[in-house]
Amino acid sequence: MFRVKVLSTYRVFQDFNLAAIYVSDAQYNRNIYFDTSPQAVRLYxxxxxxxxxxxxxxxxxVDLSLALFEDPAIFPLPIWATMLVELLCLLVFTLRLGHYAQVIPRDKFWKDPKNICIIVILLLTLVDMIIYGALKATNCYGVRWSxxxxxxxxxxxxxxxxxxRAFRSIRNxxxxxxxxxxxxxxSLLIFSLMALKLLGKRGLKTIDGSPYFTNYLQILFDLYVLVTTAxxxxxxxxxxxxxxxxxxFFILYIxxxxxxxxxVFLAVVYNNYKKYLKEEVRQLVRAKRHxxxxxxxxxxxQREGGGEPVVTHHNWNQLIRLVQPDIRNAHxxxxxxxxxDNNQGKVAFVQMADLLNIEVITLKSRPHPLHGLCPALYLSAPSRLLCRLVQHRAFVIVYDLIILVNAVFIGLDEENPLIANSEWAFLALYLLEILxxxxxxxxxxxxxxxxFWNWFDTIIVVSALLATIVNSAVMSTGNYTSRQILDIVFILRVLRLIRVVDSIKRFRTIINTLIRIGPAILTFGQLIIVVYYIFAMVGMELFKGKVKFYAEDSSDPEKAFCGNPLLNGSDFAQLNYCKNNFNNVVSSFVLLLELTVVNQCSGFATVTHASARLFFIVFHIMVVIVIINIFVAFVLEAFFVEYSVEKSDLQTSLERKIEELELAVAQ
Amino acid sequence: MFRVKVLSTYRVFQDFNLAAIYVSDAQYNRNIYFDTSPQAVRLYxxxxxxxxxxxxxxxxxVDLSLALFEDPAIFPLPIWATMLVELLCLLVFTLRLGHYAQVIPRDKFWKDPKNICIIVILLLTLVDMIIYGALKATNCYGVRWSxxxxxxxxxxxxxxxxxxRAFRSIRNxxxxxxxxxxxxxxSLLIFSLMALKLLGKRGLKTIDGSPYFTNYLQILFDLYVLVTTAxxxxxxxxxxxxxxxxxxFFILYIxxxxxxxxxVFLAVVYNNYKKYLKEEVRQLVRAKRHxxxxxxxxxxxQREGGGEPVVTHHNWNQLIRLVQPDIRNAHxxxxxxxxxDNNQGKVAFVQMADLLNIEVITLKSRPHPLHGLCPALYLSAPSRLLCRLVQHRAFVIVYDLIILVNAVFIGLDEENPLIANSEWAFLALYLLEILxxxxxxxxxxxxxxxxFWNWFDTIIVVSALLATIVNSAVMSTGNYTSRQILDIVFILRVLRLIRVVDSIKRFRTIINTLIRIGPAILTFGQLIIVVYYIFAMVGMELFKGKVKFYAEDSSDPEKAFCGNPLLNGSDFAQLNYCKNNFNNVVSSFVLLLELTVVNQCSGFATVTHASARLFFIVFHIMVVIVIINIFVAFVLEAFFVEYSVEKSDLQTSLERKIEELELAVAQ
Incomplete structure (x- = not known):
């Protein structure tokens, strides 16, 4: 009998674990079909x-940033060192995958393309490392293609x-x-053919004296670049x-x-994005409900007296304590x-994952701690007057004016001692505001x-205070001024001014939407990094060392043509673009960003071969036509939703409940 | 009695006129509250x-193109000549307005802002012409500001x-x-301030040796231009x-x-566009129904036996004959x-305007004229085989292949006699296809x-035939080759190739949407012309003659700096941009188009004053941020509608009816 009781308790404990996992999977939209055996649940x-x-x-x-240390490197390390670190990374990835394999059923594991992908990547990387190591050991030329x-x-x-999900929407x-x-x-081919026929035979010359529009491929490329307006x-x-x-001709072309x-590209991308977004959201909701x-x-x-099965209040409490250990009792x-309130057993329970995701700030009615510590002082007439003053609209306006005056002072020359000292006054004013x-x-x-804005304010003001103090300390220890610290001080000072937008009501919708899409922009950041990284790796193999950058104070005669005689007298060298090169991973990334904005690559075609342009065209198609358009579609959709959608039913029902409860307290 | 009869006929005739006007106003979405007196109706x-x-x-x-002949002119005319033409134009506009004033009630006329606008424009133009004429007569400097x-x-x-409507949607x-x-x-101001603080004190130099980022206004302008990616x-x-x-810093900025x-600009413009478009469409539908x-x-x-009032079949016929005199009886x-069929009196009648707008091609079942003329020949076995061959899918494929071969031949050198003569063969093949x-x-x-494509084909092939014959004729009369005719021949040859897209099914949706939005693009064309014209007029007053263009074979030393010493050594002169000027209305329009694509205006700030940039910034805001975004929104909306909307109910009910009737004929 006793033994059964223990077993039952054990089972119940396991049940709670399992239920809690289901709930938190639903809450965070995880979609893993894990094994439900007790051991697998614990592993999961x-x-x-x-x-x-x-x-x-x-x-x-670490694995990605190895590119900083591998040839062509910013900080060169010996091959064995980077290889060792990479092996360690591979080991970690393998362990993680092994852990995953133990959590989900064997057949599910092998059916999932992402696991196969990881295994293939790990194996290929290992093979590449062995080949590359062997080639290097025998002093042969090797490429780390993996x-x-x-x-x-x-x-x-x-x-x-x-x-x-982002990649899926692109693929779709x-x-x-x-x-x-x-x-x-x-259309490009037709226009190019027309340009060849119309302009090729006229003996026109481009600005550098070469024949104009006589080569079909050259025309095609020029007109493609015209699409990018470069x-x-x-x-x-x-x-x-x-x-x-x-x-x-050109007006029609443009x-x-x-x-x-x-x-039309934007329309197609946006249309698909919306279509598949709806589908994905539907699937997510279905999985969550499941x-x-x-x-x-x-x-x-089973409820006593029959009827629908329910989850008791006690079990509900225990479950929520497992899912969110830090939740307050009141919440x-x-x-x-x-x-x-909905009182429908399962239906009400299914909403829980969404309810947990709604942030509730139950601090509204909580008294100020000073009120508790020293009520006489905090409730005295001057203290109350102060509270009313701070909460008054005029307080905001006064501080907005202070910010504007501060902006003018920042714009003025900070060599003037009056202005340099005014900074202390402004810092004191800002600190006073926060206090x-x-x-x-x-x-x-x-x-x-x-x-958001309270955090923003406090962090900016406190760090500005610290940076200004450090800067003064450094300055007072001699006539030496650290440029880096000064830079940080300046940046913080200017950032402080941003606060002013929050007090203008009209801007709030826009700002709030921008803040809201922040996390999703991070996903796009990852997407861009994946694509940039691949192009940077390929670009570095193709173009490394072709264009060299010489520091400004260098007197090397090769500086005039970026260290490559082929660039002598070219626009690329004359416009001082030598640092736009593929010689290391950082400058590759910056260059790819520049290419995203304006696709200028004539320099690289000059130093290698005309076909190098293919690399840049493919990049343009991938990044500008596909990814940037998805980004634009995403921002558009976010704003349309912001302009049209009301709060969800669930959120309003929660708010109504809060109001009712507060009303009950007040009565 | 007789007299009454005549009066009644006269009244009925008037009634039909009035009803026909209402119907055709509804059909073409005219929205004029005209007087319903018989005289006003006739005037209307x-x-x-x-x-x-x-x-x-x-x-x-004529009025708009006067800019070609007025100072600064392409084809200079004496002032009295352009003034005389302009007076004539003003007279015509006044007459037209007078006509309009007689058609609609007096109080409506004076309440309509567009009439007031026209009167003000006419008066101001007259005043300006008098002032300008007087100034010129006394040899003073005058500006034709009107x-x-x-x-x-x-x-x-x-x-x-x-x-x-387009302007209204912009205003909204x-x-x-x-x-x-x-x-x-x-955001621009904050970033500029940060740039000034971070980069201004570092003593950096731009490519032309001037200090980098030291002047706040200059930074502001440079960063604004960076938004345009120029x-x-x-x-x-x-x-x-x-x-x-x-x-x-720059990555964050971009x-x-x-x-x-x-x-966000696109989102806001698109959102408003959609909102007001819906409202406008709703109003249009309401006005049409009214x-x-x-x-x-x-x-x-009144129907015999009471019930709802109706319009008799006879009256209906007479009305439609008035509204569309060229309609066929069957239609x-x-x-x-x-x-x-709907049999609801008024409700059915109200649909008529929409029914009239649906194009019905009732020629499907009509026999070929040759069939009528010579049935024995047309129905003979070889003739039928030919018909089957032409209607076969292979016929399309063969001609697509011919077009591809033709494309290759066009790309090859036409100096080669074989290729020059092949043109005749291709022309013959295309003609044969049409026949x-x-x-x-x-x-x-x-x-x-x-x-669309049949018209396109025929026009292109016939004009290519004509142009090629003319070209051969001109060539055979001597060794002289007219470049203009050859150009036309080349353009027609290349245009012929476009036909190939029609036979690829996947492209049809896209092409059809593009053809469908054609008329609306014309509205945008007018919008752009209005805005460009205004900017061109202002720009010509501000910048005329500041930059001069010298023909390529000119040996004038001033050619190197576009005739303005201020441009000596500037990018503007070195890149040979001298023809991008405001010296006449045509080059102004081309320049404004270039500015729409990429906003480069440094040259004009150099030759006048830094504040000239304001002109270019205002242009960019007006055209790129507002109008181009509305254009993009419009294209997006057109494609979304194309991807989502089915045919209207009315259209399908008409189609069903046609099918029923044909079925009845077949039985």
Whole structure:
């Protein structure tokens, strides 16, 4: 009998664990079909712990940043050192994958393409390392081609859900983009042929004296670049100088290809994005509901007197304590009362994952700690007057004016001692503001998770204070001024001014939307890094050392043509673009960013071969036509949602409940 | 009794006129509250006649193109000549307005802002002409400032409905755009201040040796231009060459201002566009229904035996004959049977305006004329085989292959006699194709209004044939080759290749959407012309003669700096941009187009004053941020509609009716 009791307790404990996992999977939209055996459940909980996740991302970061130390390196390290670090990374990834393999059923594991991907990447990397090591040992030329695979790990690890979704939406849009692209290419071919026939035989010369529009491939490339607007109006000047009539050709070209086709690309990408976004959201909601139903199934009990099965209040409490150990009792009871209000057993339970995701700040009615410590002082007439003053609209306006005056002072010359000292006054004023607000408002409410501007203010002002003190200290120890610290001081001073936008109501919708899409922009950041990394690796193999940068004070005669005689007298060298090169991973990234904005690559075609342009065209298609358009579509969608959507039903029902409860307190 | 009879007939005739006007107003979405007195109705019919409309647009065109002949002119004319023409134009506009004033009630006339606008424009123009004439007569300096008002006529004439709608949608979007713009400017100011503080004191130099980022206004302007991507990466090179770290500043700047803010502008413009488009469409539909109800009210008769009033079949026929005199009986009967089918008196009648707008091609079942002329031959076995061959899929494929071979031949050198003569063969093949198709398909169906590609083919092939014959004739009369005719021949040859896209099914949706938005793009064309014209007029007054263009064979030493010593050694002169000037209206338009694509204006700030940049910034804000975004929004919306919308109910009910009727014929 006793033994059974223990077993039952053990089972119940396991049940709670299982239910809690289902709930938190639903809450964070995890979609892993783990094994439900007690051992697998425990392993799965460990798998979802934050420490291994952080470690994994740390090692991915280490693996990616190996590019800084490998040839062509910024900080060269011997091959054995980078290889050793990479082996360590591979080991970590293998361990993590092994852990994952033990959590989910064997057949699921081998059916999942992301696991296969990781295994293939790991194996290929190992093979490449062995080949490269052997080649280097025999002093042969070797290429670390597996480096392009590294960023794919970021996509294929279990946590890269958002990134995979972004890639999926791109893959889904590809067929439609492809047809528009074919049509666009056709238009390009036709226009190029026309340009060849119209302008090729006229004996026109470009600005550097070479024949104008006589080579079909050259025309094709020039007109493609015109779509990116990089060579406008240079490409049309020789024809236009010859006759006004040729302007019509270029006007039509720009209208059709730059404006209409680029808009069509955006339309196709946006349309697909919306379509698949809806589908993905539907699937997510379905998966979430399925998980919650499973959790309910584990914990459900038959009600006395029949009827639908329910989860008791006691079990609910225990479950929520497992899912969110740091939740406050009041908050938990609030959630229960909202769920219980609907009073429908399973239906109410299924909402729990969403309810948990709604942030509730229950500090509103909590008195200020000073009120508790010293009520006589805090409730005295002057103290109350101060509170009213700080909460008054005029307080905000006064500080906005102070910020504006400060902006003028920043703009003035800081060599003037009056202005340099005024900085202390401004810092004191800002500090005073924060202290006053802390006096008036409850500190925990002031620093709640969603008070973006309070956090922003405090961090900026405190760091500006620290940096200014350090700067003064450094300056007073001699006439030496540290440029770095001064830079930080300046940046912080200017950032302080941003605060002013928060007090203008009209800007808030826009700013809030921008803050809200912040996290999603990080996903795009990862997407861009994956694509940039691959192109940087390829670019470095193709173009490393072709263009050299000489420091400004260098007197090397090769400086005039970036160390490559082929660039002698070229625009690339004359415009001082030598630092735009593929000689290391950092300058590769900066160059790729520049190419994203404006696709200028003539220099690299000069130093290697005309076909090098293919690299730049492919980059443009991938990044500008596909990824940037998805980014624009994403921002558009975020703003449309912001302009149209009301709060969800769940959120309002929670708010109504809070109001009711407060009303009950007041009565 | 007799007299009464005549009166009644006369009244009925008037009633039909009135009803027909209501219907055609509803059909073409005219929205004029005309007087319903018989005289006003007759005047109104005259007002809507196509001849005065064409005349009006002709004189607007004449008025606008006066800029070609006025100082600064392409073809200079004496002042009295242009003034005389302008007076004539003003007279025409006044007459047209007078006509309009007689058509609509007096109080409506004076309440309509567009009439007031036209009167003010006419008066101001007259005043300006008198002042200018007087000044010129006394040899004083005068400015024809009223020229900027000319394009506004295009907006304010009664026929400029679409254009007014476009301007209205811009005006409605302005407040929201303004707030985003303020935020954008704030971000620009903050970034500029940061750039000044971070980079101003470092003693960096730009490529031409001037100090880098030391003047706040200069930084502000440079960073604004960076948003247009015109000076990327030049503006960041000095800082980047100094240190990798500064790249972060520019990356953040580009991310926030070029990508995010520009997307937000698009989002705001698009959102407003959609919102007001919906509202406008709703109003249009309401006005249309109101007109049709009025027409019904004029013609309705009480049915025998009571019930709802109806319009009899006889009256319906007479009305439609008035509204569309060229409609065929079959088509009219079809419309009646569709309307009668619903059998609801007024409700069915109200649909008529929409029914009339649906194009019906009733030629499907009509036999080929050759079949009527010589049935024995046309129905013989070889003739039938030919028909089957031409209608076969292989026929299309063969001709696509011919087009591809032709493309290769065009690309090859046409000096080669074999290739020059091959042109005749290709022309013959294309002609043969058209003749074969005309043999197989009914000619009127082949050339129906919506067979875009048949028209396209025939026009291109026939004109290519004519041009090639003329060209050969000119060549055979001597060794002289006319470049113009050859150009036309080449253009036609290349255009022929476009046909190939029609046979690829995947492209059709895209192409059809593009063809469908063609007319609306014309509205945007007018919008752009209005804005460009105003900017061109202002720009010509500000910058005329500052930059001169010298023909390529000129040996004038001033050619090296565009005739302005201030430009000596500047980029503007070195890149041979001298023809990008405001010296006449054509080059102004081309320059404004270049500025739309890439905003480069450093040259004009050099030759006048730094504040000249304001002109270019205002242009960029107006054209790129507002109008181009509306254009993109419009293309996006057109594609979304194309991807999502099915045919309207009315259209399908008409199609169903046609099928039923054909079925009845077959039985």
């Amino acid at each position: 909980m460990r798998y979802n712990h934050w420490i291994p996740k952080v470690l994994l991302y740390f090692f991915i970061l 480096r392009v695979l590294r960023p794919l790990l970021l996509v294929n690890v279990t946590e890269g859900r958002q990134l995979r 849009a590809l067929p439609q983009i492809f047809y528009v692209f074919l049509l666009f290419m056709f 060579n406008s109006p240079d490409v049309m000047m020789p024809a236009y100088n010859n006759s006004y009539v040729f302007a019509i 209208l059709i290809n730059t404006y209409i086709f680029m808009s 998980k919650m139903v499973q959790a309910f199934g584990v914990l459900q009990e 938990r009871e609030l959630l229960w009362s909202v769920a219980d 006053l607000k802390l006096y008036v408002f409850e500190p925990r409410a002031f620093f709640s998770r969603h008070s | 019919m005259r007002y809507n006649h196509w001849i005065p409309k064409v005349l009006l647009y002709f004189f607007i065109l 020229r900027v008002l000319r394009p506004l006529l295009l907006v304010n004439v009664t026929e400029g409905r679409q254009l007014r 979007a302005l407040p929201q755009i303004f707030y985003v713009f303020l935020l954008f400017m704030f 000076n990327s990466p030049d503006v960041m090179m000095p800082a980047y060459n100094n240190s990798y770290v500064f790249a972060i 991310l926030i201002n070029t990508y995010i803010f520009m997307s 007109k049709m109800v009025q027409a019904f009210g004029v013609l309705q008769e 009219r009967e079809l419309l009646w049977s569709v309307a009668d 074969l198709k005309l043999y197989v398909f009914e000619p009127r169906a082949f050339f129906s209004r919506h067979s």
